[in-house]
């Protein structure tokens with residue numbers, strides 16, 4: 001295999017910082033794919049013509065998006081599978097059986113690998129439990145979040161991704177609730193057999209969306225001690241406020257000084273949940289150059305962008321990573 005396993009890559013060169021791609025769902029939307037539906041950015045992959053017709057318009061859009069992120073300097077990219085859990089897909093699309101679902105995931109990973117080539121690292125993206133009920137930004141998982149069977153929810157996607165050699169890393173993204181974090185971290189290497197990271201959905205005031213402090217998050221990890229799954233490679237934040245993200249990452253670093261971190265915030269625009277539109281943020285405090293410098297100072301090893309970030313953002317991130325490493 002041409003690619004160095006990520007665990008080794010991060011350990012061998014303690015200064016190496018990998019540039020991640022940008023916000024794929026919103027970027028597909030920018031490029032004309034209508035993603036407003038229950039499976040969000042999974043939608044182009046649901047129609048058979050995406051697979052049968054190599055000149056399909058959506059196929060071209062997705063290929064071009066990957067190309068543009070690569071040209072901007074992305075070294076590690078994600079599959080577009082944020083809202084592709086078996087529950088979301090089987091309840092909202094004609095794909096109903098586990099066999100058909102496995103076929104869908106395998107096709108998406110194959111296609112993504114073909115788009116990025118053999119050299120780049122590929123992340124199997126896994127959205128949070130909250131994504132299928134749209135509460136990843138409130139963290140409100142109902143009155144008994146401790147009783148949610150998170151494993152049952154994630155299992156079909158995990159089983160498929162675990163056995164796919166084309167994926168280098170699994171990414172649990174936008175995790176807003178401490179019970180979900182605890183559940184993921186309770187799974188051993190027989191359940192999570194590939195390297196993985198967890199991206200937290202953090203409020204601009206610096207707490208997990210459900211109110212847990214970063215010290216509280218750190219305690220869960222410290223309490224696991226050496227029982228922690230050896231495949232747990234990085235912890236970080238995603239889909240968080242651009243302005244607050246350096247401070248949030250720093251607080252995570254203070255609480256867990258030896259943990260490799262990752263950060264991929266939003267563009268700086270702000271989502272108006274009532275009007276369902278993105279508003280420009282006239283108070284954008286910093287440039288990517290400044291925030292990337294701060295992330296690296298706080299132990300970030302993977303840096304990219306989440307919602308509304310484009311190849312232009314990735315280009316700026318890439319330049320800053322080169323400058324500060």
Ligand SMILES: [Zn+2]
Pocket residue numbers: 023238239266306307
């Ligand atoms: Zn996002």
